[in-house]
Amino acid sequence: MVETSKLPAEEQQIVAWVEQAIGAVRHIAREGRWRPSWNVDAHCDGRDIALHVRGARQGDWPPMPLSYECEVFRLFERCGVRVPHVHGFIPKLPAIVMDRAAGAPDLSRAASEADREAVRQQLIEQMLLIHRADPEGMARIGAVRPPDDDEAALSYFRLIERLFTENRVAPTPAVEFVRRWINRSIPANPDGVRPITVDAAQFIFEGDQLTAMLDFEFAGLGDYHTDLAALRIRNRAEYIGEIDDLLHAYAAASGVAPDYHRIRFHTAVIAILTPLQVARELATGPQGIDYHEYMVWNAFCVLIALDCISEMQGWDRETFEVPLPSPSRQAIPAQVLAQRLAASGSDDEFSRYQAEKSARVVGYLAKAALYQPQFDTDYLEDCAALLGVRPADWVEADHLLETRICAEDPADDEAFVRLFTRRYLRECFLLADPSDRKNHEQITTRMKPIGGQRAAG
Known part of the structure; x- marks a missing residue:
């Protein structure tokens, strides 16, 4: 279990959601990138579960809400596309909670x-x-x-x-x-x-x-x-x-x-x-x-x-x-x-x-x-x-x-x-x-x- 009292408010929300919907959270860390996103390690029924939490962009875009993208992931999974399984959506952040797939780009x-x-x-x-x-x-x-x-x-x-x-x-x-x-x-x-x-x-x-x-x-x-x-x-x-x-x-x-x-x-x-x-x-x-x-x-x-x-x-x-x-002079x-x-x-x-x-x-x-x-x-x-x-x-x-x-x-x-x-x-x-x-x-x-x-x- 992670100590949530010292976590930022958004991470407290993520931990609370994951522990209610999936299992105990052992670690959470924000990724080093421009977009809000976190990797979470959870544990349930004797097994470790690697999760990725995808937050929303800042500003007025994209034109569709993050909840729409969540449904696209689910639709593509039903079509046989290799996408991370979506566990759910946190509306208050907002954020998508999905499996953290192995691998890297490029x-x-x-x-x-x-x-x-x-x-x-x-x-x-x-x-x-x-x-x-x-x-x-x-x-x-x-x-x-x-x-x-x-x-x-x-x-x-x-x-x-x-x-x-x-x-x-x-x-x-x-x-x-x-x-x-x-x-x-x-x-x-x-x-x-x-x-x-x-x-x-x-x-x-x-x-x-x-x-x-x-x-x-x-x-x-x-x-x-x-x-x-x-x-x-x-x-x-x-x-x-x-x-x-x-x-x-x-x-x-x-x-x-x-x-x-x-x-x-x-x-x-x-x-x-x-x-x-x-x-x-x-x-x-x-x-x-x-x-x-x-x-x-x-x-x-x-x-x-x-x-x-x-x-x-x-x-x-x-x-x-x-x-x-x-x-x-400024250079x-x-x-x-x-x-x-x-x-x-x-x-x-x-x-x-x-x-x-x-x-x-x-x-x-x-x-x-x-x-x-x-x-x-x-x-x-x-x-x-x-x-x-x-x-x-x-x-x-x-x-x-x-x-x-x-x-x-x-x-x-x-x-x-x-x-x-x-x-x-x-x-x-x-x-x-x-x-x-x-x-x-x-x-x-x-x-x-x-x-x-x-x-x-």
């Missing part, structure tokens, strides 16, 4: 290529189980049914787009441009609606076995090419394999050749979902969010969306050269503070995570002190070339750009893509942390084209 950690290939084949099988599930089952648990097959292409996007338009507090010209481009570029969907997970291909494995599919908060009904597109984005954070090989494997297993145009389109759509969702938080900085993490997501996701538009249009990509740093003190924060000791995983993130924020500010003055000048000059007038500062620039974007002249599309690509290449440079290999690769690696296309530029 196939780059696999012991051999044979293990990787075995897990990849199982991933395709699991995705097909989801795509072949009864759409009515998803509708019964609360998934929004699109009004027609073509609108199914954007069913998941519409929910998040509504939150963005209702809650925005400041101009976000790049996000607004991509949003409007998407609405002008919707491809036909002759395949009808199917269950999809949107933020797809999240799984863990052990050896040559895929042990669990995870994270269904965006699951719904739509075009299954959405999940094929998600493979491209997931592969940047957690290695799966060569995307074209995965798409060929899916085609072989399903008997249907994928539509590469729709995959490219949905890659842009999925990429812009996070910037749509974090726009208000980035503009207001509310307490309780991992602001640095949101900045990282926003920067590289906008860049992915822009690169996908270039890929679809056949435009050469913009490139980026690091300028000489500007003299700054060295910020670097010293970042080093001290990184070296500070913490007793538990979550506290260490918070210290590491604080060090990265200060490291970002130190880098920005050296490069942001030149980047701001470059941005204003880019805006002047497009607008015909030089804005006084970045605030006016964002207002003027968004006004021009709302005119929705397709003749401006390439110029906007090039301007915003340069802007977000600069932002990604500032946010890239060479001391964190995964962070650095995710932010600085450009999206690889699919279907035999080559990235020019």
Whole structure:
């Protein structure tokens, strides 16, 4: 039994729920990540039970409540998908209590290529189980049914787009441009609606076995090419394999050749979902969010969306050269503070995570002190070339750009893509942390084209 009197209130609620519903709690620890989640060790009837407690995100998103995701887990388990068994839901937190499956993400950690290939084949099988599930089952648990097959292409996007338009507090010209481009570029969907997970291909494995599919908060009904597109984005954070090989494997297993145009389109759509969702938080900085993490997501996701538009249009990509740093009185003190924060000791995983993130924020500010003055000048000059007038500062620039974007002249599309690509290449440079290999690769690696296309530029 754990001593609950010294635990935070949310952990006291978890312990009370588990001990009433499952058995005695022997240990509880919050994970070191941006999202509230805990691992719990319980004991019942002479056996140990490893549990994972998945809390809700902070802020206004996702558009569906956590209780909906709980029902998606249960539905997929009934469909034979390898998901952790759900023991129940804690409404007051809220949180899902499920089995803690063994394994880890990222196939780059696999012991051999044979293990990787075995897990990849199982991933395709699991995705097909989801795509072949009864759409009515998803509708019964609360998934929004699109009004027609073509609108199914954007069913998941519409929910998040509504939150963005209702809650925005400041101009976000790049996000607004991509949003409007998407609405002008919707491809036909002759395949009808199917269950999809949107933020797809999240799984863990052990050896040559895929042990669990995870994270269904965006699951719904739509075009299954959405999940094929998600493979491209997931592969940047957690290695799966060569995307074209995965798409060929899916085609072989399903008997249907994928539509590469729709995959490219949905890659842009999925990429812009996070910037749509974090726009208000980035503009207001509310307490309780991992602001640095949101900045990282926003920067590289906008860049992915822009690169996908270039890929679809056949435009050469913009490139980026690091300028000489500007003299700054703030850079060295910020670097010293970042080093001290990184070296500070913490007793538990979550506290260490918070210290590491604080060090990265200060490291970002130190880098920005050296490069942001030149980047701001470059941005204003880019805006002047497009607008015909030089804005006084970045605030006016964002207002003027968004006004021009709302005119929705397709003749401006390439110029906007090039301007915003340069802007977000600069932002990604500032946010890239060479001391964190995964962070650095995710932010600085450009999206690889699919279907035999080559990235020019």
